[in-house]
Amino acid sequence: MVCLIYCIKNVQTLKSGYTKFSEEHGATSRSICEQWMSADGVYIPKEQNSTEINQFRPISVLNVEGKIFFSVMASRLTKYLTENGYINTSVQKGGIPGVSGCLEHATMIWEAIQRAKSEKLNLDVIWLDLSNAYGSVPHQIIQLALRMYHVPEDIQVMLDDYFSGFRMRFSTNSYTTDWINLEIGIAMGCTISPILFVMAMEVILKAAENSAGPANLGGGCYMPPLKAFMDDTTIICSKEDETRRMLERLDILMAWCRMKFKPKKSRSLSVRKGKIDATTIFTVASQQIPTVSQEPVKSLGRWYDSSMKDTKRGLETVELATEGLLAINRCGLQGKLKVWCLQFMLISELL
Known part of the structure; x- marks a missing residue:
């Protein structure tokens, strides 16, 4: 325990020293240690009462030195x-x-819907869910992104070697699988994975962004037709033909990357002259996207339904805040630790 506390208190010093070491050794040799490319996989449930394999998310438990590097x-x-x-x-x-x-995107999307409602405008909003996002992104699209953004060749070579030699195994109570090469996708749990995934998605988004103009929200206010947070992609258009063109373009690009959207988990909301229109149907991957009138959707922490109102959300926030404050007050922590729980746990949950 003493050793752990020491490491936590001196993590910045340790990281600085390791940065110097990696500059002197790793970056010059352009080689990746074999132990850094081996991971034990752990499955964690994505939802309650998960029983099927597709209801679990694989997390990679990796070498600590490699994660720091x-x-x-x-x-x-x-x-x-x-x-x-x-x-x-x-x-x-x-x-x-x-x-x-999350907060910025959710606020802007909600504001766009409210402006369309109050100004009696037309607006289409489509929330797209990407199937097995991390596990399906091809290594080739990552290398394309690295070249496209002029990342130094040494880094490109290191990352190419890293993913080419990456292997995983999974354990249960009764057995452990053989080592499996990661031929497609990137490992969740690896510290380099999030920014590489963002780069890969940025290549796709840039290829699609010209398919539609900015959404007109009235009063000289315009919004880009695409919003993305990692793999959560939202289309916002004020013209139906542009919405369909953007959706078709994204569908083609995803198919080109050997990735695909989940129509059943995606949702659409259409506003015509300020009122909800449940008759406008969009398709992706040759399947219909359910509307929020059929099934409400939660995206980036906010619920959207056909009422286009926030009354229920307000009541839920008050209830959650009350329960959270009572729980913090009842716990046996010191006052300053209770304030920490409020600032970094409860408030972030409310937002």
Whole structure:
């Protein structure tokens, strides 16, 4: 326990020292240690009462030294991409430090719906769910993104070697599988994976963004037709033909990448002259997308339904805040720790 506390208190010093070591050894040799490319897989449930394999998410338990090395690389790669404007943060807000992506996107999407309602405008909003996002992104699209954004060749070679040699195994109470090569997808649990996934998605989003113009929200207010947070992609258009064109373009691009959307988990909302229109149906992957009139959807922490009202959400927030404050007050923690729970746990949950 003493050793653990020491490491936590001195994590920045340890990381700085490891950064220097990785510069002197890893970056010069351009080789990845074999132990860093081996992972034990753990399945965690994605929902309550999960029984089928597709209801679980595989998380990779990796070598700690390797995770520190790739966290340094990820930090520098993120800084490089943002400082050079390679990631459009008005569209993609996932994996970007210092950006409250969920809150910002959810607020802007809700504001667009409310403006369409009050100004009696036309608006289409489609929430798209990507099937097995991390596990289906091809390594080729990652290499394409690295070349497209002029990432140094040394880094490209290291990442290519890393994913080419990456292997996993899974254990249960009774047996352990053989080692399996990761031929497609990226490992959840690897510190470099989030920014690489963002780069891959950015390639797709940039290829689709010109399929529709900005959504007209009235009063000289316009919004980009695409919003993304990691793999959660939302289409916002004020013209139905542009919505269909954007949806078709994204569908083609995903098929080209050997990825696909889940129509059953996607949702659409159509507003015509300020009122909900349940008759407008969109399709993706040759299947109909359910409307919010049929099934409400929760995206980035906010519920959307055919009422286009926030009354229920307000009541739920008050109830959650009351229960959370009572729970914090009843716990046996010191006062300053209760404040920490309020600031970093309850408030973030309410937002």
